Amino acid sequence: MNLSRKEMLRLIGAGAGAVALGSAASPAAGSETGGRGDIVRDVAVIGGGAAGTYAAIRLRELGQSVVVVERNGRLGGHTQTYTDPATGGTVDIGVVVWHDQPLVRQWFERFDIPLRKASFGGETLYVDHRTGRAVPDYTPPNPAAALALYGEHLARFPYLEYGFELPDPVPTDLLLPFGEFVRRYDLDAVVPTVFQFGQGLGDLLRQPTLYVMKNFGSDILRNLQIGFVSTSRRDNSELYRKARTELGDDVLLNSRVVSTDRDGARHATVRVDTPAGRRTIRARKVLVTIPPLLGNLDGFDLDGLERHLFGQFRNSAYYTGVLRDSGIPDSLQVRYIGLDTPHHLPELPGVYNIAPTGIPGLHNVKFGSPVALSERAVQAEIRASVRRLGEAGTLPATPPELATFASHTPFELTVSAEAVRAGFYRRLGSLQGRNRTFYSGAAFHTHDSSLIWQFTETLLPRIATA
Structure with a gap:
């Protein structure tokens, strides 16, 4: 990304992050549906895991309309919770703990989810x-x-x-x-x-x-x-259920991208297969939060640089x-x-x-x-x-x-030490904003929800003003 380290630190801050997390979504501009049945949004978020869900909620707070495309039947990605049918007890089998830091606590407070020391x-x-x-x-x-x-x-x-x-x-x-x-x-x-x-x-x-x-x-x-933190109710997936409720019809579950055209003069076109049939999204920007492997991006109109970089993972x-x-x-x-x-x-x-x-x-x-x-x-x-x-x-x-x-x-997407030495991550960062597209998720930081939220927060101002 092109933000300087000083700007990152300023945005993250010693306290609550770049912009205080609100208690309710701001009105979403540009969220109308086009006359042809198209879904028209400011941002199409591809992936509803830690990065995608956080970005969708926060972008709405920043006045951006969003739609989230998620291939699974739920939000949350690696945050998964099993409920034992015999006892009703819950087991967090994916993400178990988070960092005890202001941004994390504020994020859970926003959804009225109490935390405990793990x-x-x-x-x-x-x-x-x-x-x-x-x-x-x-x-x-x-x-x-x-x-x-x-x-x-x-x-x-x-x-x-x-x-x-x-x-x-x-x-x-x-x-x-x-x-x-x-x-x-x-x-x-x-x-x-x-x-x-x-x-x-x-x-x-x-x-x-x-x-x-x-x-x-x-x-x-x-x-x-x-000490790390986890949820007091021992149900880490509660965060994503509540986010899903708030996002409402702005989430397309059990859906996948079948093609994109990001060369439009005013918007990118994203075609999605959903349980209700194929839908077309027209968005001014696209935020990709799924692992950027070529197999995952089948159907995307990748340019030569994107294909070259993602092919090395x-x-x-x-x-x-x-x-x-x-x-x-x-x-x-x-x-x-x-x-x-x-x-x-x-x-x-x-x-x-x-x-x-x-x-x-x-x-x-x-x-x-x-x-x-x-x-x-x-x-x-x-x-x-x-x-x-x-x-x-x-x-x-x-x-x-x-x-x-x-x-x-x-x-854990990685590249060889030789690729890192040759400037792989400098070129990967140059993709932010290219072809109307931004990227977040573990491949752009690490497999840690707390740090992914922190990274996504620094990226939001660029997405919102692009």
Whole structure:
């Protein structure tokens, strides 16, 4: 993006962000329907996840009319909540916590959703990922000193908290594989903690340090000290249900873009297949918040630069679900480790951990892979991991039912260190406003809803005045 770092900091501010979040939407200008049945709006938002939902609400507050196109039957993206039919209890299986910062608190206050400090901990059993055998003598390293040193290194790159506005040349340390960065600066003790908080990053030790530091950054360290927040009602999806209600007919669910024409003299044309048939959107601007992979943008009239840049992205994979009747004690967390692997990290593809949900008989499971796998293969390996616990005599575990399962793939879009060095992100930033189109979402920052909202907030003034 073209905002300077100083402008970013001014917009974000020490307090509530660029513009105070209102309690009700401002009147939406230009929200009429065209005579041919076209949907006429100021902004067409493609994707209703964290970035798209936040942008839609905030743009309406800034006097812009919007329409949101979302392929799923709900808003929220990776924020998903499972409701147990037997007890009515809820389990947040996607986004679990947010940063405790003014913008986040104001966003939830706007929808009258109380927050609480999130709690972690409880009894943890460390298990060898290959055999399912317990490793009773394993104790993870105390990360305190290493985290402090890691924080000193993060302070060298403050711009990582706000997007991909990287200096030229890009610092060599950011391009090192994270495992090499760790060895160079004696940060071994920090790796298990980063691995658990950075779930979904794929092969952590091979990722360029840039992506690890953006995902596990300075504000993560601050929140490790002061505590993250989650919703008091233990239903993080409430935020998106309330946003959906407010947006009303400005949301097209179960819909997908089939073609775009952004060369119009006065507007872009976006054709969308909806459950009610094909609709045509005429919008002065388009905001794309879905992962910008070429497969996701099939039908978009991409120009040569867009196609060249988006074609370089690669991604990891991340999956989550709820196990029912696994035989694992309700209060126990099972964390997988490697006995003979670097930093004792379990090899991926594999299970990160199996954690209590607070509901008897239910455990949350997280699974990661450097590449996308079929959902059937992931589910089979999850069940096999639990089965190995029983076969090894570690726990009275049996292959469980998957009460719910979700793929959060594609996850963590990255490019090679060579591409970063050659100016990939400078050119990616130059796409903001090109062809009447703006971009937000994890590919333009990192997989962290709080930081995505922060990034989107800095982008809103440009969208609203373009």
